[in-house]
Amino acid sequence: MTQQSPDARHDALLDPARAPSLAGVERAAAKVAALLPPTPLLPLEVDGVTVWCKAECLQPVGAFKIRGAWHRLSDLSPEQAAAGVVGVSSGNHAQGVAWAAKRLGIKATIVMPSNAPQMKLAATRALGAEVILYDRVTESRDAVAAKLLEENGGTLVHAYGDPWIIEGQGSAGIEAEAQLRARGIDGFDKVVACCGGGGLSAGLALALPDTELVAVEPQGWDDVTRSLEAGEILSVEDLAYPTECDALQTPQTWPINFAVLQARGVRGVAVTREEVRHAMRLVFEKLHLVVEPGGAAALAAVLAGKVSPGKATLVTLSGGNVDPKHYAEILAGN
Amino acid sequence: MTQQSPDARHDALLDPARAPSLAGVERAAAKVAALLPPTPLLPLEVDGVTVWCKAECLQPVGAFKIRGAWHRLSDLSPEQAAAGVVGVSSGNHAQGVAWAAKRLGIKATIVMPSNAPQMKLAATRALGAEVILYDRVTESRDAVAAKLLEENGGTLVHAYGDPWIIEGQGSAGIEAEAQLRARGIDGFDKVVACCGGGGLSAGLALALPDTELVAVEPQGWDDVTRSLEAGEILSVEDLAYPTECDALQTPQTWPINFAVLQARGVRGVAVTREEVRHAMRLVFEKLHLVVEPGGAAALAAVLAGKVSPGKATLVTLSGGNVDPKHYAEILAGN
Numbered sequence: 001m002t003q004q005s006p007d008a009r010h011d012a013l014l015d016p017a018r019a020p021s022l023a024g025v026e027r028a029a030a031k032v033a034a035l036l037p038p039t040p041l042l043p044l045e046v047d048g049v050t051v052w053c054k055a056e057c058l059q060p061v062g063a064f065k066i067r068g069a070w071h072r073l074s075d076l077s078p079e080q081a082a083a084g085v086v087g088v089s090s091g092n093h094a095q096g097v098a099w100a101a102k103r104l105g106i107k108a109t110i111v112m113p114s115n116a117p118q119m120k121l122a123a124t125r126a127l128g129a130e131v132i133l134y135d136r137v138t139e140s141r142d143a144v145a146a147k148l149l150e151e152n153g154g155t156l157v158h159a160y161g162d163p164w165i166i167e168g169q170g171s172a173g174i175e176a177e178a179q180l181r182a183r184g185i186d187g188f189d190k191v192v193a194c195c196g197g198g199g200l201s202a203g204l205a206l207a208l209p210d211t212e213l214v215a216v217e218p219q220g221w222d223d224v225t226r227s228l229e230a231g232e233i234l235s236v237e238d239l240a241y242p243t244e245c246d247a248l249q250t251p252q253t254w255p256i257n258f259a260v261l262q263a264r265g266v267r268g269v270a271v272t273r274e275e276v277r278h279a280m281r282l283v284f285e286k287l288h289l290v291v292e293p294g295g296a297a298a299l300a301a302v303l304a305g306k307v308s309p310g311k312a313t314l315v316t317l318s319g320g321n322v323d324p325k326h327y328a329e330i331l332a333g334n
Numbered sequence: 335m336t337q338q339s340p341d342a343r344h345d346a347l348l349d350p351a352r353a354p355s356l357a358g359v360e361r362a363a364a365k366v367a368a369l370l371p372p373t374p375l376l377p378l379e380v381d382g383v384t385v386w387c388k389a390e391c392l393q394p395v396g397a398f399k400i401r402g403a404w405h406r407l408s409d410l411s412p413e414q415a416a417a418g419v420v421g422v423s424s425g426n427h428a429q430g431v432a433w434a435a436k437r438l439g440i441k442a443t444i445v446m447p448s449n450a451p452q453m454k455l456a457a458t459r460a461l462g463a464e465v466i467l468y469d470r471v472t473e474s475r476d477a478v479a480a481k482l483l484e485e486n487g488g489t490l491v492h493a494y495g496d497p498w499i500i501e502g503q504g505s506a507g508i509e510a511e512a513q514l515r516a517r518g519i520d521g522f523d524k525v526v527a528c529c530g531g532g533g534l535s536a537g538l539a540l541a542l543p544d545t546e547l548v549a550v551e552p553q554g555w556d557d558v559t560r561s562l563e564a565g566e567i568l569s570v571e572d573l574a575y576p577t578e579c580d581a582l583q584t585p586q587t588w589p590i591n592f593a594v595l596q597a598r599g600v601r602g603v604a605v606t607r608e609e610v611r612h613a614m615r616l617v618f619e620k621l622h623l624v625v626e627p628g629g630a631a632a633l634a635a636v637l638a639g640k641v642s643p644g645k646a647t648l649v650t651l652s653g654g655n656v657d658p659k660h661y662a663e664i665l666a667g668n
Contacts, residue, residue: 037517040374040392057622058374058389119619179371281658285453288391288654290622320622324615324665332662 020163020260025170025207028071032171035070036060039172041179042287044315046302051313052188053283053299054176057291057320061123063247064200064318065089065096065159068168072157073100075164081106084154087129088112088141090196090246091120092319093159098127109154111144117246117292117323136249137239160199161254170203176314177208190310192216192298194318195224195268196250198257204314205264212310215261215268216301218245218276218294224253224261225268233258244273244326247294247319269307275300277330283317284331293330295319354497354594359504359541362405366505369404370394373506375513376621378649380636385647386522387617387633388510391625391654395457397581398534398652399423399430399493402502406491407434409498415440418488421463422446422475424530424580425454426653427493432461443488445478451580451626451657470583471573494533495588504537510648511542524644526550526632528652529558529602530584532591538648539598546644549595549602550635552579552610552628558587558595559602567592578607578660581628581653603641609634611664617651618665627664629653 042053056064073085084107087097094110101108108129112121113136125131134144149156158165177187188211193201195215201224205213215224220241227234235252243249253261276293279300283291291299295318301307302315376387390398407419418441421431428444435442442463446455447470458465468478483490492499511521522545527535529549535558539547549558554575561568569586577583587595610627613634617625625633629652635641636649 037374037513040371042392043394055392058376060377062622183371284624284658284661288396288624290618290624324618327618328662328666331658331665 018163020166020202020206020256022206022209024163024167025174025203028067028167029171029174031071031074032067032168033175036066038175038179041176044286046309049309051302051309051315052176052180053287053315053317054172055287055289056172056316056318057289057295061092061095061099062319062321063092063096063295064169064172064316065093066099067171068165068199069093069096069100069157071168071171072162072164073097073104073106076106076155080155084108085157086111086145086148086154087157087159088145089159090249091116091124092247092321094120094124094129095127095321097157098124098129102128109148111141111148113141117321117326119323120321123321160197160250161256163256165199166202166206166257166260168203169200170207172200172316173204173207173314180312185312188312188314190313192302192307192313193316194248194294194297196248196294198224198253198261200316200318201266202257202260205260205266208314213264213266214301214307215266216297216307217268217270218243218248218297219270219272221245221249222268222270223251225270227253227258228261228266228268231262245276245294245297247292248297269301271297271300271304271306275304277333279303280330289317290320290322290327291317292319292322352497354500354536354540354590356540356543358497358501359508359537362401362501363505363508365405365408366401366502367509370400372509372513375510378620380643383643385636385643385649386510386514387621387649387651388506389621389623390506390650390652391623391629395426395429395433396653396655397426397430397629398503398506398650399427400433401505402499402533403427403430403434403491405502405505406496406498407431407438407440410440410489414489418443419491420445420479420482420488421491421493422479423493424583425450425458426581426655428454428458428463429461429655431491432458432463436462443482445475445482447475451655451660453657454655457655494531494584495590497590499533500536500540500591500594502537503534504541506534506650507538507541507648514646519646522646522648524647526636526641526647527650528582528628528631530582530628532558532587532595534650534652535600536591536594539594539600542648547598547600548635548641549600550631550641551602551604552577552582552631553604553606555579555583556602556604557585559604561587561592562595562600562602565596579610579628579631581626582631603635605631605634605638605640609638611667613637614664623651624654624656624661625651626653626656
């Protein structure tokens with residue numbers, strides 16, 4: 001597989017002049033609050049310590065991705081909106097973009113891996129988006145998107161390497177902190193986030209500047225963890241490494257995300273398949289929520305003792321789009 | 335099996351002087367709001383019509399029962415509190431009473447069927463309550479509770495035949511209507527509620543007086559439906575009739591519930607096992623919530639076309655306590 005350097009890809013596809021900011025996160029939070037009720041912030045006791053789970057799996061598209069997509073698409077100029085948008089996504093961002101596009105009357109084309117969960121493909125199409133499939137191992141999704149944009153025009157809505165997307169995802173942090181304060185607790189001191197490309201992690205880093213932040217990736221797809229340790233962007237080495245966390249299968253973070261995470265001293269940890277499955281089962285039993293593997297990674301790290309909870313810890317339950325037979329298999333394997 | 339007449343049982347165990355009221359529901363709603371964040375009111379499209387699902391499975395004990403239990407126990411006098419409480423429950427009310435008792439420092443003893451789901455028994459005990467088992471087919475749970483009260487004293491906290499319990503459960507309606515209005519919709523015109531003994535249904539009837547109300551029961555356990563048709567309280571004829579809706583397996587409603595339901599012109603419908611399972615799967619896929627069979631009955635009736643949605647329909651997703659292997663089996667059977 002050949003990949004362009006992240007810088008070259010980034011410059012080619014996005015305006016590099018704009019940096020995401022806390023002010024932008026706050027603006028996104030206001031836009032999201034006007035459209036979507038807050039998702040619950042649910043307490044969960046882990047070994048006698050309460051952590052706060054943000055149930056983003058209850059968003060209309062089943063994931064936090066609706067936040068960034070809405071912030072991005074609702075900021076397009078009329079000319080940009082008329083030309084349509086192109087998204088690249090393993091499935092949740094796809095639905096977020098399709099949902100926002102449908103609501104705004106914008107044509108959406110989404111580049112998705114051919115092995116994405118069936119329900120994610122079906123849901124994206126059901127929202128009216130055109131889906132273009134690519135092979136996760138042999139093709140670069142960014143190259144497929146670049147070609148589409150070159151041929152048909154339109155605006156790229158990247159899944160994480162975009163200032164609006166980062167700010168939009170960060171709105172979950174603003175919302176969660178307000179919910180925590182409403183319960184009489186002063187604010188979070190720690191944030192544990194599921195991490196693919198780093199859109200949510202970077203957004204939360206901006207939203208909650210006084211917290212310790214840990215980005216959690218699946219084993220084999222821990223490029224952000226390794227990049228933060230190395231001080232430079234590294235890629236996933238084996239794109240065929242098996243993982244159930246399809247939502248977090250991102251080959252590489254982007255400079256715009258890495259810059260935020262590095263500046264905040266974020267660290268990463270990786271979780272195993274069994275740790276993720278255990279977290280999914282606990283969420284089923286204690287919270288009565290369906291989380292997909294990628295949406296359970298952050299909690300998995302806490303349960304496995306890889307991240308110790310702080311005085312007030314925010315844990316993202318970031319998505320719930322999982323095929324029923326797959327979920328049944330995970331539950332029954334208890 | 336011998337059963338006392340409902341009137342005799344009711345008079346023996348409860349103060350018959352107090353009738354539940356809308357004012358009581360409003361007081362309960364204020365007490366609940368001070369303690370528990372609102373559960374989400376989630377839109378769900380059914381054949382092009384949006385219905386509003388109240389996700390009570392997200393309560394701390396996984397069911398709406400926490401509402402009535404809190405209203406009841408927090409109104410006990412210091413002397414009553416010191417003497418402890420006795421609950422009778424198939425599992426969700428048990429957890430509600432145990433949760434409220436733990437929070438208030440009250441001793442709780444709960445009479446539960448020996449075939450209740452393991453997770454309900456375990457969760458009730460984990461909350462510090464003492465569990466007394468009885469046989470659902472051969473024993474009367476009310477008789478077991480009456481004996482306990484006679485021997486040890488304390489206050490009965492009945493699962494549905496109690497004015498506080500009815501008012502407390504009704505707080506879900508007050509909360510849901512406020513959430514609907516916050517979304518710019520004027521109010522509900524129809525309510526579809528999962529129904530066991532009629533605590534929730536009667537509470538919602540009081541809370542939302544200008545709505546059409548349908549109580550949904552599982553096939554074979556449709557005593558409320560038949561009672562409302564007959565104009566008098568009838569019992570379930572075959573207490574061994576198989577159902578997965580353990581939360582709705584109530585042999586008979588009580589006069590205090592029946593009076594409210596009858597006065598409001600409530601009607602009942604019954605749903606089959608397959609209709610309930612279909613609703614559980616749809617909630618998994620579209621809402622990413624875990625609902626137990628009894629918690630899916632109301633939605634099942636809507637999906638099956640047995641209740642047609644109104645302009646703004648409230649549907650209770652009343653509980654989510656289901657054993658993982660059982661749930662996996664239901665999901666996989668899709």
